[in-house]
Amino acid sequence: MRDKDGTIVIIGAGASGLACMNELVKTNKYNIIVLEQSNKAARKILASGNGRCNVSNLNMDIKYYNHQDPLIEKLIKEFDVVNFFKQLSLKLRYEKNLVYPYSLSSLSVKNVLMKNMDNVSYIDNCEVLAIKKAKTYEIITTNGHYQADKIVIATGSPASHLSGQNNLKMLEKMHISMIPFTPSLVQVKTKPVFKALKGQRVKGIAMLYDQNQLIEKQTGEIMFTDYGLSGICVMQLSRYLEHLKNPKLVLNLLPDIEKEEFQHYGLEGFFHEKIVQVFKEKNIDPRCLEFKIIDTMSIEKAQVCHGGVSLKEVDENLQLKKYPGIYVCGEALDVDGDCGGYNLHFAFASGVHVAKSIKK
Ligand SMILES: Cc1cc2nc3c(=O)[nH]c(=O)nc-3n(C[C@H](O)[C@H](O)[C@H](O)COP(=O)(O)OP(=O)(O)OC[C@H]3O[C@@H](n4cnc5c(N)ncnc54)[C@H](O)[C@@H]3O)c2cc1C
Structure with a gap:
C-alpha cells in the first residue's frame, strides 16, 4: 500500500482501537490498517453493561481508577464522551450518573464505531505475535507481515473469554516493563x-x-x-x-x-x-x-484486569519511550477502573488521545 503521510497499524478492533481509528480517519492523511485476532470486532463492547453498554459516568474522577496519575487524570477529564458520540451521530442517555446509548443497546455503539471501517484496511483472524524495529516497524502476525510507520497497541487485557490470550506477547522481547494481568471486577x-x-x-x-x-x-x-x-x-x-x-x-x-x-x-x-x-x-x-x-474466579470470568504496560514506559502521548512511534491505549495499559462506565471511558479517551498525538 502506497504511503500518504505514512502507514499506521492499529492492533486490536475493540473500544480503544476503534476510537483511535475514528479520530485518525478524520484527516485523510494516513493509510490505516486495523489488525484483529478474532473473527469479530468489538466483542467486549457488545457484552458490556449486560448488552446495554455503559459507556461512561458523569461522576468522572481519578479516584475510581487504580492509579492517581496526573496524565491519566487529565486524559479522562478532558475527554468529552457526549461530543465523541455526537460526532458519530449516536445520542446518549443517562440513568443517574451512568451513561448509555439512547437505544440502550451495545450494538448501536459497535455500529457507529464501525461505520468508518470502509476507509481503512481491516484484517480479522490476524493475531499479532511480534514487532521488529527496522527502518520502519515490521509486524509479524499469524496472517503475514506488515510494515508500519506508527503502531497503536489497543489489544486490551485477557479478561473474560471474549479476549485474546496474547494481548501483550508482541512486546515480550522488547524489554518493556509489564505488570502481570490479574483478574479485577470478578466474582x-x-x-x-x-x-x-x-x-x-x-x-x-x-x-x-x-x-x-x-x-x-x-x-x-x-x-x-x-x-x-x-x-x-x-x-x-x-x-x-x-x-x-x-x-x-x-x-x-x-x-x-x-x-x-x-x-x-x-x-x-x-x-x-x-x-x-x-x-x-x-x-x-x-x-x-x-x-x-x-x-x-479466574481471568476468563473477570470483566477487567489489573496489569498491562507500566505507565512508566509511556510519555504524555502514551507513546513508548523506548520505541518512538509505538503507542499503547485502553486496557493494554496498566489502568483499570470501577464498574460504572469507567473502563470504557478510559478506553475511548486513551484511544482518541493517541490519535490526536499522532496527528500532532
Ligand atoms: C462482560 C463484560 C462487561 C463489561 N461491561 C462494561 C461496562 O458496562 N462499562 C465499562 O466501562 N466497561 C465494561 N467492561 C470493560 C470494557 O469492556 C473494557 O474495559 C474495554 O472494552 C477495553 O477496551 P480495549 O480497547 O482496551 O480492549 P478490547 O475491547 O478488549 O479490545 C482489544 C481487541 O484486541 C484484540 N487483540 C488482543 N490481542 C491481539 C493480538 N495479539 N493481535 C490482534 N488483536 C488482538 C482483541 O481480540 C480485542 O478485539 C466490561 C467487560 C466485560 C468482559
Whole structure:
C-alpha cells in the first residue's frame, strides 16, 4: 500500500482501537490498517453493561481508577464522551450518573464505531505475535507481515473469554516493563458457600475487611452463587483483593431496618423463601453474614484486569519511550477502573488521545 503521510497499524478492533481509528480517519492523511485476532470486532463492547453498554459516568474522577496519575487524570477529564458520540451521530442517555446509548443497546455503539471501517484496511483472524524495529516497524502476525510507520497497541487485557490470550506477547522481547494481568471486577470464591441459594439476588452493604481492618464497603446488589458471591457490590470490592492477606466479606442485608422492625416482620417479611429456609437452618443473622474469601474466579470470568504496560514506559502521548512511534491505549495499559462506565471511558479517551498525538 502506497504511503500518504505514512502507514499506521492499529492492533486490536475493540473500544480503544476503534476510537483511535475514528479520530485518525478524520484527516485523510494516513493509510490505516486495523489488525484483529478474532473473527469479530468489538466483542467486549457488545457484552458490556449486560448488552446495554455503559459507556461512561458523569461522576468522572481519578479516584475510581487504580492509579492517581496526573496524565491519566487529565486524559479522562478532558475527554468529552457526549461530543465523541455526537460526532458519530449516536445520542446518549443517562440513568443517574451512568451513561448509555439512547437505544440502550451495545450494538448501536459497535455500529457507529464501525461505520468508518470502509476507509481503512481491516484484517480479522490476524493475531499479532511480534514487532521488529527496522527502518520502519515490521509486524509479524499469524496472517503475514506488515510494515508500519506508527503502531497503536489497543489489544486490551485477557479478561473474560471474549479476549485474546496474547494481548501483550508482541512486546515480550522488547524489554518493556509489564505488570502481570490479574483478574479485577470478578466474582469471589468464599467459605461458607450457600449452594442452595445459587442465583438469589439481595440488596445490602458489603464490607471488605483484612486482618479485621475495614478496607472498603459498597452498597448494592449481591448474588449468591455455587462457588461464593457475585453481584456489582462484590465485583467492585474484588478490585482491592490483590494485596490483602486474610480478606473477609461481611454482609448486612438489612442496613436500613431497625431491630424492632426486624423482630416484627421476621425473615419471611424481607426475603425470598429459599433464603428464609437456609438462614433459619443455619441460624444466620442477615445483618451480619461473614464470608472468608478463598480466591477470586479466574481471568476468563473477570470483566477487567489489573496489569498491562507500566505507565512508566509511556510519555504524555502514551507513546513508548523506548520505541518512538509505538503507542499503547485502553486496557493494554496498566489502568483499570470501577464498574460504572469507567473502563470504557478510559478506553475511548486513551484511544482518541493517541490519535490526536499522532496527528500532532
Ligand atoms: C462482560 C463484560 C462487561 C463489561 N461491561 C462494561 C461496562 O458496562 N462499562 C465499562 O466501562 N466497561 C465494561 N467492561 C470493560 C470494557 O469492556 C473494557 O474495559 C474495554 O472494552 C477495553 O477496551 P480495549 O480497547 O482496551 O480492549 P478490547 O475491547 O478488549 O479490545 C482489544 C481487541 O484486541 C484484540 N487483540 C488482543 N490481542 C491481539 C493480538 N495479539 N493481535 C490482534 N488483536 C488482538 C482483541 O481480540 C480485542 O478485539 C466490561 C467487560 C466485560 C468482559
